Amino acid sequence: MSETTFSKQELERYSRHLIIPEFNIEGQTKLKEAKILVVGTGGLGSPLLLYLVAAGVGNIGLIDFDVVDESNLQRQVLFSVEDVGKSKVEAAKARLEGLNPHINFTTYNAKLTSDNALDIIKKYDIVADGTDNFPTRYLVNDACVILGKTNIYASIFRFEGQVSVFNYQDDKGEFGPNYRDIFPTPPPPGMVPSCAEGGVLGVLPGIIGSLQANEVIKVITGIGEPLSGRLFLFDALAFDTRVMKIRKNPDTPKIEKLIDYEYFCGFGESKQEEMVKEISVEELKALQDSGEDFQLIDVREEYENEIASLGGELIPLNTVEDNVDKIRTDVKVVVHCRSGARSATAIKILEQYDLDNLYNLAGGILAWADKIDPDMAKY
Structure with missing residues (x-):
């Protein structure tokens, strides 16, 4: 029996959850006890965090080393013009505390790296990856695999988005596919531009980030079927959706340690001749x-x-x-x-x-x- 209790204000706040038969007080308790790390507070992180905080996820870590830029405001709805130039994690925390004062926040105004990833991620139950670059995606994936953590993945580009649940442990204790099972190696540098280089429709992060938040809530509470073993694809222009089945690849190398992901993705300068x-x-x-x-x-x-x-x-x-x-x-x-x-x-x-x-x-x-x-x- 959980010892978690709710104040009168919390019970009123979450009343629409509590009256759902499949959810009720048990689901809300799981949300309050959960510890979630959100990597990136930008386009995907903004709607993701807003809905996780509104839903009552009790303990949330925010990691981002960037500052708010004017160009972010087209899609990063966590921030306002007053936040331009401020640390994203601190601006995000201030906004989110105003949305729900019953949440515990931990901020990391730092870049997630091979040196700190394991120490940070081991403190959390689930990681939600809202980044837009391949080195961090592979880093988050590998750290989650090593630590046995679920990785709620999403990505966006121009008019298209993806969502999946990686490394999910089912009731039998078996882990589902991870990011490397469908993307074993990164594309060549420059082949797939980031959102900063290739652009993104402003509403798309809201759509995909909300779906990502939905998967986080499902995994925490145990309701529904998570997107483990499936990759959801969305095309905003055609309003077309597809769900691809994905399986564990027996040829995927065993992940036992973190590596130099900048170099792995072709961005590093580990060799003098590549400078x-x-x-x-x-x-x-x-x-x-x-x-x-x-x-x-x-x-x-x-x-x-x-x-x-x-x-x-x-x-x-x-x-x-x-x-x-x-x-x-x-x-x-x-x-x-x-x-x-x-x-x-x-x-x-x-x-x-x-x-x-x-x-x-x-x-x-x-x-x-x-x-x-x-x-x-x-x-």
Whole structure:
């Protein structure tokens, strides 16, 4: 018999849960006793957290190292204009405490890494992954597998979203498929842009994040059938939904330790030969002002270039190999994108053609807008 009790205010707050026969006080008690870690407080984390807190999940950990940016407000409904520039976890906590004062919050204003993931995740029953990058997705998955924790997964991109429940332990004690069973290896860097690079319809995180919250509540309370062994797919433009069956892959290597996930996903520089030469935005500005002849290449998409441009020649990343003949060999060539990731990938591709005069613009358009031209849109 649980010793968890509810105040009069809590009973009134959760009354619509309590009158559901399949849920009632037993389900609400499980919610109050649960410990959930939400990784990322952005597009998915916003609706996810709002509904988990409103539902009465009693102990919630928030981990995010980012600050609120103006561009977040199009979809990250946890935040307001007054939060711009503030730590996301602290701004989120303040908003959520105003929604439900009966919740215990633990904030981690830090990046989840291989060094801290196991120590943090072991304190929680369930992890809800609201991140938008592959290194963290694989890190969360592997840590959950090692620790035997359920991973409630969701992802969004432009008009499409996915939801699943990974590493779920059933009544027989058997664990279901994990993220690596359907995505054993990450795509090449730059092949699948993040939401920051590829965009996302503002309402989509609300739809998918709410479905993710639904799976968290189902797993906590034991009602219904969780999305273990299934991957839910949603297309907002066609309003089309599909559910794919997924199974444990016998060829998936046993996960026994955490690794360097940046390097695993092709973003790290664990090997000296994989590093590319860089130039800072201040150095580029000085180069422009000097009148020296050089070539500036933009490897973003055309629509990004239309929003914000440094005046470079547009050669989108997926067309770089088809345009090697456009790269000059007699001058310094500076390659840029939004953040520096795609341009670094482009340089690695071009260096295969014996080009050694290429420099990556560190920080890309984001750094230029921050340090050189604050009036420029961060695209």
